[in-house]
Amino acid sequence: KAGVTQTPRYLIKTRGQQVTLSCSPISGHRSVSWYQQTPGQGLQFLFEYFSETQRNKGNFPGRFSGRQFSNSRSEMNVSTLELGDSALYLCASSLGAAPEQFFGPGTRLTVL
């Protein structure tokens, strides 16, 4: 079975721009979660989607949004980028009923 894939792997943007990151879960997994990892804050939960619905949300501003498609693929969007948004963005998928998550390689976003 293929693992979780994320595209792109690296991204450089400037302040004020917006960005869309993509995550393809393991086949059969219906839950996709997104996380932000920074040296200062560690790993933080952004949101979780299950069957195209946002099931949980972390404490991030509305500039961070996401969606999930019928094939369980998920996208995350960040609008009006700030320097502090520079981070590794990880997605993880799970079956949904069982919480064990499988992580993708991450997208490293740099905001200049």
Place this chain on the structure above:
Amino acid sequence: KNEVEQSPQNLTAQEGEFITINCSYSVGISALHWLQQHPGGGIVSLFMLSSGKKKHGRLIATINIQEKHSSLHITASHPRDSAVYICAVYKTSYDKVIFGPGTSLSVIP
């Protein structure tokens, strides 16, 4: 005080040593997850625990729900075990996951 704490923060060991990494939490949880993150960012799931003990190869994880504490043990450590080990707890009803700050392990040949 953070809801999930890990100790030690950094650990250097000689190859072959027995290693213990601790995770303490202050919230009610449904499950606890041990993760391994190698340089470059990739995260690997090691164990998901809700009670007792699990073993996989040289890795052993235990959890004591009453004491709100979990340990990850590595027997006969090897340089390829060098990574950051992260403890994550799933709060009741799995509606929120909280990550510990991680323990950076370096195993020297």
